[in-house]
Amino acid sequence: MQREVGTLPLAPALRARLAAAGFQTAQELLDTGPCGLSKEIGISREEALEALQVVRQECHGDAARTAGGSGATRKCTALELLEEEQTQGFIITFCSALDNILGGGVQLTKITEICGAPGVGKTQLCMQLAVDVQIPECFGGVAGEAVFIDTEGSFMVDRVVDIAAACVQHCHLIAEAQEEEDHQKALETFSLENILSHIYYFRCRDYIELLAQVYLLPEFLSEHSKVRLVVIDGIAFPFRHDFEDLSLRTRLLNGLAQQLIIIANDHKSAVVLTNQMTTRIGQSQSTLVPALGESWGHAATVRLIFHWDNNQRLATLYKSPSQKESTIAYHITPHGFRDVQPPAVAHSAEGTGMNPRKRPRTEEEKQ
Amino acid sequence: MVVLRAGLCPGLTEDMIQLLRANGIKTVVDFVSSDLEDVAQKCSLSYKALVAVRRVLLAQFSAFPANGADLYEELKSSTAILPTGSPSLDQLLDSGLYTGEVIELMGAPGSGKTQVCLGIAASVSLGLKQHVLFLDSTGGFTASRLYQMLQAQTEDEEEHLEALQRIQVVRAFSIYELLSALQELRDRLSQQVVSSVGPLKMVVLDSVSAVIYPLLGGKQSEGLALMMQLSRELKTLAREFSLAVVVTNQVTRDSSTGPLKPALGRSWSFVPSTRVLLEGREATGEKATTQRLASLAKSPRQPTGIQVELDIG
Numbered sequence: 001m002q003r004e005v006g007t008l009p010l011a012p013a014l015r016a017r018l019a020a021a022g023f024q025t026a027q028e029l030l031d032t033g034p035c036g037l038s039k040e041i042g043i044s045r046e047e048a049l050e051a052l053q054v055v056r057q058e059c060h061g062d063a064a065r066t067a068g069g070s071g072a073t074r075k076c077t078a079l080e081l082l083e084e085e086q087t088q089g090f091i092i093t094f095c096s097a098l099d100n101i102l103g104g105g106v107q108l109t110k111i112t113e114i115c116g117a118p119g120v121g122k123t124q125l126c127m128q129l130a131v132d133v134q135i136p137e138c139f140g141g142v143a144g145e146a147v148f149i150d151t152e153g154s155f156m157v158d159r160v161v162d163i164a165a166a167c168v169q170h171c172h173l174i175a176e177a178q179e180e181e182d183h184q185k186a187l188e189t190f191s192l193e194n195i196l197s198h199i200y201y202f203r204c205r206d207y208i209e210l211l212a213q214v215y216l217l218p219e220f221l222s223e224h225s226k227v228r229l230v231v232i233d234g235i236a237f238p239f240r241h242d243f244e245d246l247s248l249r250t251r252l253l254n255g256l257a258q259q260l261i262i263i264a265n266d267h268k269s270a271v272v273l274t275n276q277m278t279t280r281i282g283q284s285q286s287t288l289v290p291a292l293g294e295s296w297g298h299a300a301t302v303r304l305i306f307h308w309d310n311n312q313r314l315a316t317l318y319k320s321p322s323q324k325e326s327t328i329a330y331h332i333t334p335h336g337f338r339d340v341q342p343p344a345v346a347h348s349a350e351g352t353g354m355n356p357r358k359r360p361r362t363e364e365e366k367q
Numbered sequence: 368m369v370v371l372r373a374g375l376c377p378g379l380t381e382d383m384i385q386l387l388r389a390n391g392i393k394t395v396v397d398f399v400s401s402d403l404e405d406v407a408q409k410c411s412l413s414y415k416a417l418v419a420v421r422r423v424l425l426a427q428f429s430a431f432p433a434n435g436a437d438l439y440e441e442l443k444s445s446t447a448i449l450p451t452g453s454p455s456l457d458q459l460l461d462s463g464l465y466t467g468e469v470i471e472l473m474g475a476p477g478s479g480k481t482q483v484c485l486g487i488a489a490s491v492s493l494g495l496k497q498h499v500l501f502l503d504s505t506g507g508f509t510a511s512r513l514y515q516m517l518q519a520q521t522e523d524e525e526e527h528l529e530a531l532q533r534i535q536v537v538r539a540f541s542i543y544e545l546l547s548a549l550q551e552l553r554d555r556l557s558q559q560v561v562s563s564v565g566p567l568k569m570v571v572l573d574s575v576s577a578v579i580y581p582l583l584g585g586k587q588s589e590g591l592a593l594m595m596q597l598s599r600e601l602k603t604l605a606r607e608f609s610l611a612v613v614v615t616n617q618v619t620r621d622s623s624t625g626p627l628k629p630a631l632g633r634s635w636s637f638v639p640s641t642r643v644l645l646e647g648r649e650a651t652g653e654k655a656t657t658q659r660l661a662s663l664a665k666s667p668r669q670p671t672g673i674q675v676e677l678d679i680g
Contacts, residue, residue, distance in 0.1 A: 003550050004596065006592065006593075006596045007543070007546040007550070007593075007596050007600075008543075009543045012589045012592075021370065022369060022370040022393065022394045023370065024369060028370070058543075058547065075535070075536070075537045075538075075548075076535070076536060077531065077532050077533075077534060077535050077536065078501075078510050078513055078531040078532070078534040078535075078536055079510075079528060079531035079532045081508070081510035081536055082510035082511060082513070082514055082531060084510075085509070085510050085511050086511070109506065110506055111506065247584040248584070250580065250584070251580070251581055251582075251583070251584055254577070254580040254581040255581035257577070258504075258540050258541060258577065258578070258581060261505065261506045261540050262540045262541075264506060265506060265538060265540070294475070294476075294617070294618065294619050294620055295576075295580060295617060295619055295630065297475065297476030297477075298476050298505070298574070298576070298577065298617045299577075301505065301506050301507050303476065303477070318477055319476055319477035321481055321482070321485075321507045321508070321509040321512055322509040322511055322512035322515070324657065325477075
């Protein structure tokens with residue numbers, strides 16, 4: 001293998017010593033053997049053996065890929081990818097306008113980022129998605145499980161119970177209307193206890209715990225292969241306070257983003273992140289922009305920004321590889337994340353449809 | 368800095384190597400730069416043998432100077448210009464993508480870099496019937512969007528399927544995976560294995576900063592070294608196999624109100640020969656538009672500062 005020594009994943013000190021001793025290609029290393037190597041560059045035999053193991057693995061990986069063709073990891077033609085994408089499901093959000101602008105719902109194998117000011121509904125959407133991912137396939141869902149990583153402590157189980165109950169009822173109504181056998185069978189397993197038991201909850205208190213959790217996630221996912229959604233609620237929170245070294249922050253965030261992309265791809269799951277907003281003060285005006293800096297903007301494949309317009313909540317699709325930019329309105333009801341109902345419909349009995357836990361922004365006149 | 372080994376050239380035996388090593392001559396560079404008379408005396412080897420060995424080593428390891436006229440002839444016969452499918456972009460790039468060069472597209476998130484890359488890949492695969500290798504490091508490659516673009520260009524279903532089969536996608540999410548993928552490509556091309564990758568003309572890397580950013584900064588200089596290794600791989604691939612290499616890069620700001628500048632710093636800025644900056648809604652001041660502004664930031668052929676409007680819809 002003509003692979004250069006500089007491109008092999010070895011420790012930097014070892015690489016420097018190899019370069020100083022005159023080794024250029026991986027083949028030369030393999031020819032020397034562990035004893036020769038330990039003598040030439042002055043390391044112990046065990047270290048030399050380890051290094052050669054790594055080199056052999058890399059080179060055999062290369063050789064297998066050259067000879068075997070498409071048996072390797074992550075290599076295929078665009079046609080195969082298209083077929084895969086067309087059979088892949090989406091995670092619906094129960095708000096049809098939002099599903100439409102996203103192209104069907106939250107896409108699997110991609111990272112979706114939701115940014116918004118406090119109280120606009122990011123955690124609500126995350127909880128809704130954690131329930132929606134479990135909808136059985138005959139009702140149009142992906143029948144998967146969810147992992148919820150919470151850094152802000154905003155996950156409320158009783159709220160998830162409300163959302164799940166509404167979802168189960170919705171499915172019951174569909175089953176009654178259509179009366180098919182597999183609907184009835186699926187409904188037996190789609191119950192409140194089942195939904196709650198398939199949401200795996202992790203609480204991370206600072207950035208080190210978050211990083212550790214994300215790096216340990218592949219192992220967890222290989223044991224629980226039905227997971228189709230990973231939610232990290234509040235990726236900005238641990239990184240925004242108490243961080244002196246900003247370049248370290250950028251490095252860690254970028255490493256985290258790459259790790260999440262690997263997880264999304266290998267386990268065919270959707271990754272949803274929520275981000276906070278910060279103010280950018282310009283020449284004559286100030287604008288709200290997503291937090292964590294410019295370089296973080298490139299980490300997510302799909303970016304949604306939630307914002308207010310008077311009393312109405314709006315969602316804007318800011319960045320997507322396949323959909324156009326657009327804005328829609330949504331509502332948060334006691335049943336969860338929903339479309340905006342037309343004003344004439346009698347929902348006024350339940351109040352204005354706002355989540356009872358979040359106070360409305362302006363004082364409502366009591367009549 | 369190649370280590371002297373037996374069999375490197377005829378006349379270089381194991382005993383000779385031991386004697387030379389005992390006197391501190393370990394690599395080819397040491398041998399070639401030392402005084403042979405001196406060496407002959409100290410190691411008690413024949414002067415003639417040493418001179419013969421040196422001649423062979425020089426022939427093997429040194430670079431040969433080339434004539435400018437020959438170089439020009441070679442360039443004329445091996446360079447191709449690939450039209451990108453968008454006339455305004457072609458105008459910006461002086462009629463298209465030149466093979467043998469690295470072209471960089473940079474822009475803020477949502478400015479359309481991946482869309483332009485998909486558009487170029489679609490047009491090269493459909494219009495020119497050439498193979499394209501798409502290295503995806505951000506997970507942003509969406510085959511359905513590519514299919515949409517192909518459908519916009521022609522109605523023929525057969526051609527769509529063929530064009531899709533000519534685009535190969537490799538997902539490499541870390542720098543080492545990327546380097547392995549490039550190494551594998553180089554092996555395949557140099558062995559000229561007739562496989563599903565036919566006449567490859569273009570390599571698209573989206574994006575280079577995603578894999579390098581986690582390594583840069585801090586006290587270790589390993590990140591810079593790997594970045595330079597990557598740039599060397601890309602440039603030699605482009606030059607040796609006459610490929611056009613398109614790379615996408617991010618932009619950063621110095622402070623929260625400073626101007627946008629390309630990521631990866633000064634060292635990377637010498638690698639691409641052409642740089643195009645893509646700007647989105649802030650420049651045009653409209654909401655929800657598919658228009659983007661492309662400006663030429665660096666080019667070996669055109670004056671910089673030219674701007675064109677692109678439609679990525």
